[in-house]
Amino acid sequence: MKKVGPGMLIVSAIALLFLVAPIFVAIPLAFSNARTLIFPPPGWSLMWFEAFFKRPDFVKGLRISLVSATASTILVTLIAGITAYGVVHMHGTKKRLVSLLLNVPLLIPVLVIGIAMLFFLARLRLSGTLPGLILGQVMLCLPLVFLIILAALENYNPNLEDAAASLGAPPLLVFREAVLPQVTTGLAAGAALAFITSMADTTMSLFLRGPGATPLPAAMIAYMRARIDPMIGSSAVIFLCISIVFLIIINRLIGFEAVMGVREE
């Protein structure tokens, strides 16, 4: 008997179609030659990409998004990596407490975190600045990336460190020879996830924006006040491409099952 019945399969197919539908609409629209959101587009052109790159606020926004995503990726990967390394060596209540504290933000609506961050950074005169935006995205990614790196460290063997040390390796060498090779995949996957999450972020980007830091989502929102045309589609395609590329990287590195905490059969 097949494990999955026909009813289940049909609903699953519907759900998957529902999930992909936006991609199949957003991408063609970006290549439309029409001025309105007519679908399917009457003809094809790259005019909206041209328009995108002719607008200084969009180009600058894209640059700021990329810069803040890169910066927060580096910071988060470093911090989460070091933390996961520390947690692997911890035991008992202490380990549970630290994991709990770092995971709690995952349960709180991102909007609440964003607003709280805005009020707090405003007090520090950091809201509306690039460092503030980066900090916001660091806090957004930290719990997720920590989880991924920790999951990738599941098979980490702390004994190798002692083995290397007992063979007379000095600490830095132990780190390079016994620790790094075991954690690089996890770190790379964590970094990819951090970058993708920062690029996907709208909450921090909208609430922590300012004259010094207007990331692409903020520029798009400002533009969308006046009109919504296929140029938004061209930004959408850029975002989608980044997501898809990094999704493929994550899948190659550790597989989606690991990201989702799903046991493979």
Added chain:
Amino acid sequence: MYLELNHLSKRYDNVVAIDDVSLSIAQGEFVTFLGPSGSGKSTILRMIAGFTRSDSGYIKLNGELIQEKPPYKRNLGIVFQDYSLFPHMTVQQNVAFGLRMRKVSKEEQARRVADALETVRLSGYEKRLPNQLSGGQRQRVALARAIVIEPLVLLLDEPLGALDRKLREEMQIELRRIHEALGVTTIFVTHDQEEALTMSDRVAILSGGQLHQMGTPYGVYERPATDFVADFLGRANLLQLAVVACEDSLIKAKLPGGSLISVPAIGEVATQDDIQVLVRPEHISFYPPAGDTPCNTVECAVERISYHGSGAYAILNGPGDVQLIAYISARELAEHGEAHQGQRITVYWPISASTILSRRA
């Protein structure tokens, strides 16, 4: 026959899991599937249960083709290796599950569950959850859950694999007792040859997806059909011989070293053939058999003696680099005095204790 498997085959990608297996089982029989890991035992069981479809062949149960029946309509009782008890249900609920699915009335459910738990000697544990039971107790719940539905056939997939030795032996006896009490046709899967020989009416020996032999424990042990069976069941001396003469009931053959040996004739064997002959270590002795039993004799040198409590294995070097293993009982050993390495010795075995194996494919 009650249960018939006919020319079943199954392949996964490029692995042949089951290769043209046919066998039949009588009602009330206790049959064991024995074979090394990966030999296809579970796959056959899963085919009977209906979880796996065969690529070809068919299965008949009680005269009815059951190929197209989904598992839940087959009415078979199955005990899985990991027990597969429902973790969210109590012992009572686990055992009652099959009855509930059959819409049996509440009162009858209660009665039959109590009976089944009684049979596996687990009364009083009704309210426990599976994770509050020991391995042996879980095993019994799984068994009770399978027998309570009065299945046509009871399928047990290495049910004792996870138990320690003592519990295992207890459960072996228990399983036989339950089988006798209920008379249910039972297929038992194991890769432990001793377990297979002690428990079963008949044993089916599998390897690489093929059925090598099916027969009584005595038959498969003493008259194995293939060298695999001979080797898999206990220790075996497999002698490569060249036939020199064929008489009516006796074949004379030569060891590589030149010693002449007699073997009871079976099948078609001609002069010049190479044959393979099995002699079990326990048939080889340091003394000639009592009376005038005809026997073979070989001159050997003792290489090593390894003690096993109730006796010892003697590793012997015969003529022409033939190595023989003899099992010497403690009594014989005591009478003979300690044999030491390098000692020359004559060993004997009755002609009737040697068996020609079918030639290798």
Added chain:
Amino acid sequence: MTQSKSSLIKKRIVEAQWTDPMVLFRRLAVAPAVLLTVIFFVLPIMRLAQISFFRNVAGGLMEPAASLENYTAFLGDPYYLTTLGQTLLYGVIVSLLCLLLGFPLSYTMVRIQTRAKPLLLGIILYPLLTNALVLVFAWLVIFGYQGPINKLLLFLVPSAEPLRIIGTPTAIIISMTHAGLPFMVLPLMAAISNIPVSLEDAAASLGASRAAIMTQIVIPLAMPGILGGCLIAFTSVLSGFLFPLYLGSNATNILPLQIYEKVSEAANWPFGAAITFIVLLMTLILIGMGTLGKDLVARLARSSD
């Protein structure tokens, strides 16, 4: 004698450990993340709570105070109470729709074996990992007057009036269900993948049909995942201000949109803070209910028949 000697050795080892850079590094490794979380997560939440008691002064300024007036204004105004009710309604509807689609999808994804699995998992994950504005844009196209739905409708019924979907609760619910579905699938797949297939085989051999296997075995055992998924899907509704902003209308009543407007547009931070804090409380209550729910389910399962 021996005891004092061994304790001395122990002390030396402890001392040595604190000077060994490797050990020191291990012990301090969690410090940056813990500090960061305390400073930039716990303190901001406290600041949020504090500001919710402040008073708004004209011109987008606020005056430190310890007044409950933001909360009384919220709770005393039928408009906001309706908004609260509407938000809960959206949350419940979206969670249920996510469960309806997500459970079969999760089960299929766990049990099915296909080469395309990474692709399908990618399709499930991407809405989480792509910019919400991309999705907003796509829904604007799909629901638009010249979008595929209306094109199809006009093709089937040439005389039909184009449907107005944007600005209706339907548009908001569909887009939020789409965004919430991955959140539902993640815990569900994790939970279902922990149910051994052999339990389903065992149930089938005992006479359970596919439907019975689902209701008796899979759903009860996946209950923690179901509750977790509903909780996170609900939470995603509380975060999603962009969908109602673009796909709703002036009549749309939903708290995240209120927060966005109060904080971003009306610049009434104290009131925005109070609403945000109410949303936070709702989340905490939901988490508490989810935890209680898990215990309750476990107890019910045991006491039933």
